Amino acid sequence: MPVFDPFDTESVARRLLAFLQGQAGETVEIGPLRRFTVGFSWVTYGFAASWNEDGRRVSRDLVLRAGPPNGIFGPYRAAPEFTALRALEGSAARAPKAFWHCDDLAVLGAPFIICERVRGEAPIPWSRDGRVGFDEASRVSLGEQFLEALAALHNFDWRGTGIETIGGATRAADAVEAEIESWSARMRGWSARRYPMLDFAIAWFRAHAPRTSRISIVHGDYRIGNFLVAQGRITAILDWELVHLGDPLEDLGWICMQAWRGRSNFMCHLVTREELAEKYARLTGVEVDLAALRYWEAFGTFKLAVMHLAAAHSFETLGFNDMRMAGMAAQIPRMLLQVEAALEKAV
Amino acid sequence: MIASLERVLQGIVATLRTDVIPKVADDYARGQVVGVIDLLNNIAARVEWAREPLVEAVRERREALARARDLLSLPSGSSDQSPLMQGNSPALVVERDRLDAEIADLLAQAYRRAPDSEAVRVLRKQIHDDMVREMAMSRKPLFAEMTNGGSRDRDN
Numbered sequence: 001m002p003v004f005d006p007f008d009t010e011s012v013a014r015r016l017l018a019f020l021q022g023q024a025g026e027t028v029e030i031g032p033l034r035r036f037t038v039g040f041s042w043v044t045y046g047f048a049a050s051w052n053e054d055g056r057r058v059s060r061d062l063v064l065r066a067g068p069p070n071g072i073f074g075p076y077r078a079a080p081e082f083t084a085l086r087a088l089e090g091s092a093a094r095a096p097k098a099f100w101h102c103d104d105l106a107v108l109g110a111p112f113i114i115c116e117r118v119r120g121e122a123p124i125p126w127s128r129d130g131r132v133g134f135d136e137a138s139r140v141s142l143g144e145q146f147l148e149a150l151a152a153l154h155n156f157d158w159r160g161t162g163i164e165t166i167g168g169a170t171r172a173a174d175a176v177e178a179e180i181e182s183w184s185a186r187m188r189g190w191s192a193r194r195y196p197m198l199d200f201a202i203a204w205f206r207a208h209a210p211r212t213s214r215i216s217i218v219h220g221d222y223r224i225g226n227f228l229v230a231q232g233r234i235t236a237i238l239d240w241e242l243v244h245l246g247d248p249l250e251d252l253g254w255i256c257m258q259a260w261r262g263r264s265n266f267m268c269h270l271v272t273r274e275e276l277a278e279k280y281a282r283l284t285g286v287e288v289d290l291a292a293l294r295y296w297e298a299f300g301t302f303k304l305a306v307m308h309l310a311a312a313h314s315f316e317t318l319g320f321n322d323m324r325m326a327g328m329a330a331q332i333p334r335m336l337l338q339v340e341a342a343l344e345k346a347v
Numbered sequence: 348m349i350a351s352l353e354r355v356l357q358g359i360v361a362t363l364r365t366d367v368i369p370k371v372a373d374d375y376a377r378g379q380v381v382g383v384i385d386l387l388n389n390i391a392a393r394v395e396w397a398r399e400p401l402v403e404a405v406r407e408r409r410e411a412l413a414r415a416r417d418l419l420s421l422p423s424g425s426s427d428q429s430p431l432m433q434g435n436s437p438a439l440v441v442e443r444d445r446l447d448a449e450i451a452d453l454l455a456q457a458y459r460r461a462p463d464s465e466a467v468r469v470l471r472k473q474i475h476d477d478m479v480r481e482m483a484m485s486r487k488p489l490f491a492e493m494t495n496g497g498s499r500d501r502d503n
Contacts, residue, residue, distance in 0.1 A: 007365065194444070195447065196474050199451035200451070200455070203458050321365065322362075333482045334485055337475075
């Protein structure tokens with residue numbers, strides 16, 4: 001079993017080439033791997049590849065994403081994300097084209113997925129001055145595109161497709177409890193230490209669960225920072241590792257979280273809460289229950305707090321020496337306070 | 348926060364050695380990083396998390412638990428009346444975490460009985476006050492710089 005060392009790019013490239021030759025034939029050639037610094041979870045590299053296909057030479061700029069064994073959300077599986085991306089290919093959800101994936105650790109020592117490389121810049125919510133550099137016209141335009149892609153995802157007819165296997169709830173009656181249980185289990189797995197605020201939040205979520213009206217594909221991390229923009233257009237929605245079936249309001253609540261907007265009145269620096277509800281209803285034909293939206297915003301804040309526990313776990317227990325993980329662990333008190341505030345607003 | 352200060356220092360040293368030093372081209376700057384590693388290695392055996400905030404954290408948890416148990420007409424817990432621990436910081440961390448588990452369980456019990464009860468209020472106030480105290484010791488995160496290393500470019 002190979003050991004996945006993200007810094008040993010020559011070794012990763014050698015194994016990757018062998019895998020690709022098994023998939024696309026002996027004619028595959030790849031260029032050097034360039035590791036990207038972005039992302040807190042999967043390790044991401046860009047590389048160029050070419051191969052023969054239907055009698056002609058095909059060249060592509062590709063991205064390799066590998067889930068390290070000691071990464072924040074480990075153990076990883078690439079299959080759900082790959083299945084979702086393949087199903088959504090060509091849809092208005094703007095998912096990057098996925099080529100291959102592998103969950104067999106014997107190949108790279110880590111699960112991985114290979115996608116097209118989409119050009120663009122990712123605006124991030126954590127600027128030094130708390131602002132994101134959108135002028136008003138860009139904000140309106142990007143906000144519209146952001147919601148159009150989300151509506152396309154939520155309106156995608158997933159029944160009878162491979163999406164049925166990606167995990168989550170397939171019955172509306174199960175959707176809320178499935179998410180509560182999923183994230184409670186993650187919390188217990190990542191932290192032996194009990195945080196009374198989080199335990200209380202779980203009890204509160206169970207006591208105040210809203211009714212789910214439909215089941216959709218839920219991206220799970222749909223926000224500013226996870227899409228690319230080029231020439232004023234959103235070119236791709238990224239980071240599908242938390243994709244699952246569930247209540248689509250989960251994505252809307254996640255968009256509304258304070259963590260993605262700081263003190264801005266614009267959710268993800270793009271739309272007001274009212275615009276979000278109005279435009280989403282227009283695009284999907286589904287009215288947004290504002291109380292349920294607050295519930296899912298609070299639940300998203302809880303999820304984010306649990307992700308901080310995952311960061312602490314990966315650093316302290318799994319020996320992942322990414323100082324961003326220790327940095328996230330230092331922010332757990334801030335996250336707990338945000339959970340408390342979100343619950344109080346959701347009452 | 349990471350419970351083990353030793354692990355924090357070990358992680359910093361490993362990151363500097365593996366991720367930073369190989370990328371530092373300037374000899375003087377590289378020497379300075381090695382100096383930081385040397386210093387961290389030397390202080391690692393001499394430091395632990397500040398004890399006073401931990402003593403305070405344990406004391407306040409015990410008080411809140413005792414008050415809530417009284418309100419719920421429950422017998423006092425084993426640690427309610429014992430003197431504050433004279434142990435070192437790691438022992439206090441263990442005791443704080445044990446009390447947090449007690450608070451979580453008692454709060455769940457009280458919330459099931461009566462969500463608006465005084466016992467729930469007492470425990471939630473302790474939780475809130477503790478989070479505020481912890482926040483006062485936490486600096487604003489530098490996620491912007493951590494995420495992109497100073498660049499705004501990103502690829503999928």
